[in-house]
Amino acid sequence: MSLEQPTTRRRRERSPSPVYNLNDEDYEPYIPVAQRRHAKLAKLQSRGTTADVASARQSQEKDERDEEEREEERRREKTRKEQTLLMQAQEVHLKKATEDAQKTEAEKTEEAESQLLAAIASRKKLVSGLELAKGISYTNPLQTTWRPPKYVRERSEDENNTIREKYDIIVDGEDVPPPIESFGDMKIPDPLLKFLKSKRIMTPTPIQLQGIPVAFSGRDMIGIAFTGSGKTLAFCLPLIMFALEEEVKLPFVRGEGPVGIVLCPSRELASQTYENIVQWTEALSSSGQYPRLNTLLCMGGISMGEQSHVLNRGLHIVVATPGRLIDMLEKKKFNFDSCRYMCMDEADRMIDLGFEDDVRSIMSFFKHQRQTLLFSATMPRKIQDFAQQALIKPVLVNVGRAGAANLDVLQVVEYVKQEAKMVYLLECLQKTAPPVLIFSDNKNEVDDIQEYLILKGIEAVAIHGSKSQEERQYAIKxxxxxxxxxxxxxxxxxxxxxFSDIQHVIIFSMPKEIEDYVHQIGRTGRSGKTGIATTFVNMNTPEQTLLDLKYLLIEAGQRVPQFLLTIEDPRAAQAGGMLKGCPVCGGLGHGISNCPKLEDTQRRQMAAHRVEDTGGY
Known part of the structure; x- marks a missing residue:
């Protein structure tokens, strides 16, 4: 084994270091920037013009400002590095506290409510999963073959607004179709006109004279009108006419349809809407001039086998509650391949009851663009904002304030002690002839009241969510x-x-949410008739609910009891008398920060999360 020769290492020679001689004439000592500037300025002053001197002075001042700013930035950066996170947080908090101190109480309240409203706003549009996944969006409303009469088309917008002002109609949207004051001018078939006249429906109500032309035009719509104003006809009639047009073009056979659906939050409302549609479609077909339209009632508690004869033919219209409809669509009993019309009745209640996900699931079965209509008597700003996101160039048709009480109802508020309610109930029943409707939010109390009335010899029935569908149908019938x-x-x-003949509604226990009160008293005073609503309140009624009731009575021009007048609103002093309603429930006596509906919704969501976390136990 040979040994390698050691590598020879050589020292590198470095270049010699420079030698500085301070006595050398070429050496220039360091002169600070400020001194150089002053020297340059003095030199220009000695030999230059005035303009040169001014320019040099401005340049010098600018350089000095830039230098000061850089120095200040270096100082802040040094301070920032020396500060702890706690010191930075304290500085931000102090700055925010200073800004808040300059705001009025009303501004603080409005800002807090805006933040709350933004926090509960919907994160996604009310569209199908397929549209969300593929990024499908529609920009133009559906086109229809309907056109208003020539004289209506030739009216100016000022003339249209005059008609709307006459009926207290507020509209919002692009290219709003004109109002029409006659069913005949809406081009409704004669057999249906005769049937409406037989039911003493001679002229359209405000929501109908503006809402029906909007729906006939294929526009998405938000319809708001007080209880008993004829909203059902406003959204069912366009659906019937669209279905009739499709059937005349090419008759439906088994497996085809429906043309449109109506979604309802409760079985009772779905059943009532179904009965109305069947009456109107039979009036058309019985004349012999028009084909028969098939309508399916799709809700829990009834056997779908009983309606197999409808499913065995072409299907035109479906009236449904969300749960059963999803079940039927998943089982492919029918499909939405040709469905272009969807209406949500009591739309705010549909969303409040947690049906939003169900509605989104239903929308995923649509294959094409659809016309969407949302109707309710109470539609707070939160729901309106939600709807504006979901619809395509929607038209808002509002008859009166959303959430306002029906002016045809005389509202009487009585202070009745809890233990005296049952006895006083018998006195109230003497005010008018039967039938009378009594409301209570407590199911056990509903049964107790019915039992008490039967013992007193009064023919009474009861209905609540825990009763079977047969019991509920029997009670209503x-x-x-x-x-x-x-x-x-x-x-x-x-x-x-x-309930068209009810003259008197008694609210045995005042609901916490003022929306429920508006709906309950709206069971009387319908279709232009008058009615009485008697409400029991006492010390168990929350103060903010009483404030909501007080403002509602004032708005409707009703007599306000003295005990309600003595309740002061803590917000009045802050707002200077300009109070806004709650954007979540529409109540006038409170803000979003203490809204009972919002509290109830959050409580339900927390309960649902707890059930999910524990596996349902």
Missing amino acids: SFKSGKKDVMVASGVASKGLD
């Missing part, structure tokens, strides 16, 4: 037919149900 004089109900009967 016997009450509507006049076999029973009194119906005691929970909130399930307060939304949309039409």
